[in-house]
Amino acid sequence: LSGPMLSRSAFNEALPQLLARLSGRLSWPMRLATVGAESDTPVMELQTSFLVAGPAADASDSAPVLVQVRLHIGFSSAYACPVLHFCLSQPDGVPLAASDAADFVRVNVESSTGEAAGQLDLASVLSQVPHPQLGCPMYTLHPCRTAELIGRLTSASEADRDGSGEVRDTNAAALAVLSWLTVYGRAVGLQVPPECFL
Amino acid sequence: TPDSIQRQVWDGKLPVCFVLPEDPDVPPLYSLVPRVGYFPALLDRLRAHLSRHAGIDEDSPGAQQLWLRSAGRPLRWHLPVGLLYDLERPKPPPLPWEVEIRTRDFPTDELVSFGPNNSLESYFLYCLKEADALKHRARVINEMGEREHRQLWQGLLNDQFDQFSVVNRKLMEGEAKYLPFRIYQQEADGGLSVLQCLAKPHREDSTPLTLSDLLRICMPNFADPVTLATHGVSLPMETPLAWAYDKLAYPDNFLHLVLQPSRCNSAGDGESSAMQLDSSSEF
Numbered sequence: 001l002s003g004p005m006l007s008r009s010a011f012n013e014a015l016p017q018l019l020a021r022l023s024g025r026l027s028w029p030m031r032l033a034t035v036g037a038e039s040d041t042p043v044m045e046l047q048t049s050f051l052v053a054g055p056a057a058d059a060s061d062s063a064p065v066l067v068q069v070r071l072h073i074g075f076s077s078a079y080a081c082p083v084l085h086f087c088l089s090q091p092d093g094v095p096l097a098a099s100d101a102a103d104f105v106r107v108n109v110e111s112s113t114g115e116a117a118g119q120l121d122l123a124s125v126l127s128q129v130p131h132p133q134l135g136c137p138m139y140t141l142h143p144c145r146t147a148e149l150i151g152r153l154t155s156a157s158e159a160d161r162d163g164s165g166e167v168r169d170t171n172a173a174a175l176a177v178l179s180w181l182t183v184y185g186r187a188v189g190l191q192v193p194p195e196c197f198l
Numbered sequence: 199t200p201d202s203i204q205r206q207v208w209d210g211k212l213p214v215c216f217v218l219p220e221d222p223d224v225p226p227l228y229s230l231v232p233r234v235g236y237f238p239a240l241l242d243r244l245r246a247h248l249s250r251h252a253g254i255d256e257d258s259p260g261a262q263q264l265w266l267r268s269a270g271r272p273l274r275w276h277l278p279v280g281l282l283y284d285l286e287r288p289k290p291p292p293l294p295w296e297v298e299i300r301t302r303d304f305p306t307d308e309l310v311s312f313g314p315n316n317s318l319e320s321y322f323l324y325c326l327k328e329a330d331a332l333k334h335r336a337r338v339i340n341e342m343g344e345r346e347h348r349q350l351w352q353g354l355l356n357d358q359f360d361q362f363s364v365v366n367r368k369l370m371e372g373e374a375k376y377l378p379f380r381i382y383q384q385e386a387d388g389g390l391s392v393l394q395c396l397a398k399p400h401r402e403d404s405t406p407l408t409l410s411d412l413l414r415i416c417m418p419n420f421a422d423p424v425t426l427a428t429h430g431v432s433l434p435m436e437t438p439l440a441w442a443y444d445k446l447a448y449p450d451n452f453l454h455l456v457l458q459p460s461r462c463n464s465a466g467d468g469e470s471s472a473m474q475l476d477s478s479s480e481f
Binding site: 039040076078098128137143 | 274276306307308309310311313314315316317320321323324327328329331332336376378389390392394395396415416418
């Protein structure tokens, strides 16, 4: 990996386009929010909320279990890559129990990667942590592999990068974040429509 | 010797008195708690105490959803014990530090919940990973296997400095790209502001970056006189960040700094580490 692919500034600049691409295809409530500052750069997120089918409570249940996902798409300066923070609750707002939250993520990851049940060490990638700016407890996926992944996913050509290898072009940055979201969003049941890339 | 500061930091302990206000007949539990440790590591001991003295079964919802309060506010127990003590306002409480055990109304929107599905160990590792991402693009922590990750945690949990240090040395040595730190400010209304930004060990001219420089980077428009303290000790503002980090970082590999307004003094009452920051300060 040659270097950071994104900076916080580039991420911030790409957010409006990311919002436009997603809200063009998804009817969920969606907004950009400034949640703090890092030196003199605003810390911004795309915040959205949606209902998705949860893991089946048991085989005999005919009613689908729904999970309310509150998702914050932000940026980690430490890893120089996007990061997800999310809350999971029942549709009435009651937070999911920790074991149900873990099951929800596990089922989503396994069904999208085809990984055999029980082989995924969820504890090494999923944690409930304080949101870095907001302070409230939220789940997050450890970004340790993201930098590597986004390097492979980005479709930015050399012309879109500056001397340090950083993605400079806003369009390229937005597409890179969208590509990353296509992969990581699956953990919370988010399917990014392919049309968002057009 | 250089090690002795790190050892003193490791050995620092706070006497804590855990009480159960909902049942005053239950005797308090006294404990010498490591400043660099975490309150959730004591949950099993607290549950055993409640089981023995308060008739609260360890598997009951009350025991399982146990949380801690100090001065009427939930203790943000994802933060190290010493940092929580140093953050108490208006000033650090008298010792032993009285901490309340609560078995009802877990504040789910304020406190991280630690348990079998979200272990303190994995949170500790999450912090170590972020610190190494800042320092070494996570190369060192990723090269370590699970065994060494476990050793770091077990060393901390069991108060084994040598067991911890032999692995931690690898994370702390070598050139760091950015230094992991956070600056905390406890607000009067109970809120906590946490500042973090990217800080290199050196300035553009290759001289060491100082704590004054750090404040200028993190809080560009701030002008009031302040002190930065860690482990209960105020640091001179000309202290190089890299030195402070090497000697005073917590086991999670972060330098946790508490920002306090300082009493500006001309008579020298011992609080000599305040320095007024404004655009006319020169280096």
